[in-house]
Amino acid sequence: DAKTTQPNSMESNEEEPVHLPCNHSTISGTDYIHWYRQLPSQGPEYVIHGLTSNVNNRMASLAIAEDRKSSTLILHRATLRDAAVYYCILRSTNNAGNMLTFGGGTRLMVKP
């Protein structure tokens, strides 16, 4: 799977929007962009995924650049419970083992 680059950490105030960036300049045309997050002392959990169009669900929105070389996960109103490590992962069609390749992720800190 192609590589992603994310900032190590970000900070946000509670109830404010948060934009978590991800660069994936070597993405291929059939790679899906997935976001997972890992709350403290828990397993990773799925957040959202997309291919080309922007996507919304109850947890977040995913904005994908037109050239697909970057994407942004948007939390519309951060809460203290959103403090977690957020991982941007590319899923290709040729992935032996269906493995998720977790990079370092972005540690989001939410201040009250």
Added chain:
Amino acid sequence: EAQVTQNPRYLITVTGKKLTVTCSQNMNHEYMSWYRQDPGLGLRQIYYSMNVEVTDKGDVPEGYKVSRKEKRNFPLILESPSPNQTSLYFCASSPGTVNTDTQYFGPGTRLTVL
């Protein structure tokens, strides 16, 4: 409730004493896998299973065994644990292996080998 469960959640053992970490999912998923998470190394896949009786190695399989006799269960076996297997272990499952499938993770098992 749809979930992946793991047992035990915490385990302290000694070198060489065989142990099994169980994983079970109630979503009728075909695919299951095991990851370990270590500081600075992230999550790495140990073994995976595409379906019953079909298993294969991930990135770091040395020292581990798995079996998939039933669709819902995928135990991780350490025949002779060593201190370098001290880690946080996660089991995951997904409906299949297409690149749109969501993976569901268990709560983790923290293993310490003395």
